[in-house]
Amino acid sequence: MATKGMLIINENRCKGCGLCVSVCPVHILKLADDRFNVRGYRPVEVTDPEACIGCAMCATICPDVVFTVYRRRARRERPAEAVGEEAPVRW
Numbered sequence: 001m002a003t004k005g006m007l008i009i010n011e012n013r014c015k016g017c018g019l020c021v022s023v024c025p026v027h028i029l030k031l032a033d034d035r036f037n038v039r040g041y042r043p044v045e046v047t048d049p050e051a052c053i054g055c056a057m058c059a060t061i062c063p064d065v066v067f068t069v070y071r072r073r074a075r076r077e078r079p080a081e082a083v084g085e086e087a088p089v090r091w
């Protein structure tokens with residue numbers, strides 16, 4: 001079953017330390033190379049939001065509470081032979 005993540009980034013809290021970039025297992029975090037946040041740092045960006053697996057490593061390591069991570073799990077379908085017995089299970 002696929003597990004996907006969704007990130008909320010409070011980029012003005014970011015100090016551009018790069019710790020999150022180093023731990024993301026799917027390598028979708030980077031520091032902005034063309035702009036700064038209100039604190040004068042290059043903030044973290046997500047290069048491919050659809051690839052986030054919701055592991056929350058970024059949120060765990062970030063010292064400045066920049067990330068909120070939501071996880072969603074795909075709806076689990078019952079096997080074909082069970083359809084009609086009862087409603088499909090939802091996660």
Ligand code: SF4
Nearest residue numbers: 024052053055056058
């Ligand atoms: S939740 Fe995991 S996969 Fe998603 S951006 Fe953070 S470290 Fe990367």
Ligand code: SF4
Nearest residue numbers: 014015017018020062
């Ligand atoms: S760990 Fe936090 S403060 Fe450091 S670059 Fe990532 S989001 Fe910014």
